Amino acid sequence: xxxxxxxxxxxPHDPIADxxxxxxxxxxxAFGSACLPAGLDKTALNELHMLVGHVGPFHDGDIVxxxxxxFGAVFAVRAGMVKTRxxxxxxxxxxxxxxxxxxxxxxxxxHPAKYxxxxxxxxxxxxxxxxxxALSTLATKIxxxxxxxxxxxxxxxxxxxxxxxxxxxDERLAAFLLDLSGRYAARGFAPNAFRLVMPRAxxxxxxxxxxxxxxxxxxxxxxxNLIRVDGREVELTDKAAxxxxxxxxxxx
Amino acid sequence: xxxxxxxxxxxPHDPIADxxxxxxxxxxxAFGSACLPAGLDKTALNELHMLVGHVGPFHDGDIVxxxxxxFGAVFAVRAGMVKTRxxxxxxxxxxxxxxxxxxxxxxxxxHPAKYxxxxxxxxxxxxxxxxxxALSTLATKIxxxxxxxxxxxxxxxxxxxxxxxxxxxDERLAAFLLDLSGRYAARGFAPNAFRLVMPRAxxxxxxxxxxxxxxxxxxxxxxxNLIRVDGREVELTDKAAxxxxxxxxxxx
DNA sequence: GTGTTGCATTGACCTGAATCAATGCAGATC
DNA sequence: GATCTGCATTGATTCAGGTCAATGCAACAC
Numbered sequence: 103x104x105x106x107x108x109x110x111x112x113x114p115h116d117p118i119a120d121x122x123x124x125x126x127x128x129x130x131x132a133f134g135s136a137c138l139p140a141g142l143d144k145t146a147l148n149e150l151h152m153l154v155g156h157v158g159p160f161h162d163g164d165i166v167x168x169x170x171x172x173f174g175a176v177f178a179v180r181a182g183m184v185k186t187r188x189x190x191x192x193x194x195x196x197x198x199x200x201x202x203x204x205x206x207x208x209x210x211x212x213h214p215a216k217y218x219x220x221x222x223x224x225x226x227x228x229x230x231x232x233x234x235x236a237l238s239t240l241a242t243k244i245x246x247x248x249x250x251x252x253x254x255x256x257x258x259x260x261x262x263x264x265x266x267x268x269x270x271x272d273e274r275l276a277a278f279l280l281d282l283s284g285r286y287a288a289r290g291f292a293p294n295a296f297r298l299v300m301p302r303a304x305x306x307x308x309x310x311x312x313x314x315x316x317x318x319x320x321x322x323x324x325x326x327n328l329i330r331v332d333g334r335e336v337e338l339t340d341k342a343a344x345x346x347x348x349x350x351x352x353x354x
Numbered sequence: 355x356x357x358x359x360x361x362x363x364x365x366p367h368d369p370i371a372d373x374x375x376x377x378x379x380x381x382x383x384a385f386g387s388a389c390l391p392a393g394l395d396k397t398a399l400n401e402l403h404m405l406v407g408h409v410g411p412f413h414d415g416d417i418v419x420x421x422x423x424x425f426g427a428v429f430a431v432r433a434g435m436v437k438t439r440x441x442x443x444x445x446x447x448x449x450x451x452x453x454x455x456x457x458x459x460x461x462x463x464x465h466p467a468k469y470x471x472x473x474x475x476x477x478x479x480x481x482x483x484x485x486x487x488a489l490s491t492l493a494t495k496i497x498x499x500x501x502x503x504x505x506x507x508x509x510x511x512x513x514x515x516x517x518x519x520x521x522x523x524d525e526r527l528a529a530f531l532l533d534l535s536g537r538y539a540a541r542g543f544a545p546n547a548f549r550l551v552m553p554r555a556x557x558x559x560x561x562x563x564x565x566x567x568x569x570x571x572x573x574x575x576x577x578x579n580l581i582r583v584d585g586r587e588v589e590l591t592d593k594a595a596x597x598x599x600x601x602x603x604x605x606x
Numbered sequence: 607g608t609g610t611t612g613c614a615t616t617g618a619c620c621t622g623a624a625t626c627a628a629t630g631c632a633g634a635t636c
Numbered sequence: 637g638a639t640c641t642g643c644a645t646t647g648a649t650t651c652a653g654g655t656c657a658a659t660g661c662a663a664c665a666c
Binding site: 523563570 | 623624625
C-alpha cells in the first residue's frame, strides 16, 4: 500500500522523507513518461531528479506562487489540489483551473517571464519544483524531455480553451464532473467517487456561474439520479447521461 | 514601399515569388526574433529558412488545416486573416481565435498529435509551414529556437484564457477591439483603423454573444463616440474609454 | 451548552442577452 | 435595370441564470 487515500488526500505521513515511494509518485506525475524507465537512461533520469526540489506542505489558502513574481520554475502537484486564479485591479477573481496530483502548473508563466496568476493550495499540498532554466538546458540535451515539455505546453492550450464556449449551466457542470473524473482516473484514483475539494463559489467562478446555480444544478442532477452529492463528496452514478449532457464541451 | 496595404491585405502581387521582401516579412513574424539578426548566426538562420515552406494563396473559406488531420507542422500566417474553430458532432461551431500576419497557428496540435480545430482563411491568405519534427530537431541544436517555441506555446495558454471570464457584452467587445488593435500595432499595422475581416457572426461566436448583440453594442459604441464603424471597417476614436470598459479582461 | 463563523441551499424576483421576426442594403448575376 | 443572396441591423419578446435575501447546518470556540 501507499500513503495515498483513494481521494488523493495525504494521510498523516510525510512523503518528502519517503524516498522509497518516489517511483510510485513519479508514475502518476506529468513528467512520468520522461523520467521513468520509458526510454530514459540512468544519467538522464538522474539529471532530471537533480533539478527537482520537493516543496511543502502547503495548507488551505497558502500560496504556491503569486501573480507577478519573477518566473523561475514550473511545478508538478505531488499531493492535494491547487487552484490557479487571477485577480483584476478591483479584486475580482477569475479561477483558471484546479490542478490534481501529477499535473503541471506554471507553464503559462514562461512567456511573460512572470507568473500571470496565483497558485493557491485548497488543502494539504506538496509540489515538485523544476527550475526552468535547468529544465530547458536538460531539454536541449535530451530530446524526450524537450518533447514532453512541448506536449505539456500544447495540451494546456487545449485545456484552457475547453470551457471557453457558450454552454448551458448543466452542460458545463456535467463536463466539469466528467473532466475531473477522467483526470482522477488518469492518475490512478477512483474516478467515480471523489471529493470536490474546492468551495462551490470556486466551481461557480471557474464555470462562469453563480454559486447558487451550481447548488441548484447539482441538486437537479441528484434528483435525476445522475450523481449523489453529500457536501463536497460526489459520486457519479450515471456517467452516460452526464456524457450526453457534456457532449458539446468534451469532444474527445 | 512594400506589397502590404495598411489593412494587412495583400495587393494584387505575388509575395511568394518576391524573395526580396522576405526579410521585411520575417520582421513581423512570430519567429522573427529567432530568425533575424537578433543573435542567430547565418547557419542557424539558413537552417530555419530551410525547413520553411511557403503555402498559398488560400481564399475566403479555404481550409489551411482540418480538425483530425495528423499533425506534422505549425504555420505562421504571412498575409491575411485565419480563423480557428471547432465543430462538435452536431455541427455547432466554436470559434477559437483570429490570427493575423506574423502569428503562429497549430501549436495546440502538438500534444494530441492531430489538429484539434479547423484553420480557415477569412480572406486571401499566405502561410509559412514549419515542419514540426524538423523544428524540434533544430530546437535541440539551437537553444534560442527552443526558447522561442516555449515562449510561443506559453503565450498561447494565456491567450486562450483571456476571454474565459464572465463579462458583459460591451466589456468583451471593447477588449476584442483593443486586443486586435494591439496585435496590429505589434506587427507594424495601423492600430486605430482596421478591417474586421470576419463576419459579425464569427465575432459573436468567439465572444459568446449573439450576432445581434455585437451589432447593437458596436452601434452603441459609435453613438458614444468610442468608435466609428462602417460595415467591416472600424476606427477606434476613444481608446481610453474602451480600455476602461475592458479593464477587467485586459490586465496587461 | 451557546454563540459564532463560513459555506451551502433554497426561494422570490429581476435583467442582460438570446431568440424570433422583419427590414435594410451592397455586391453579384442575369 | 431587376432580382438574388448573404450579411447586418433593428425591434419585440422571452428566458436562463444572476441577484438578493433568508435559512440551514456543521465545525469550532468559549
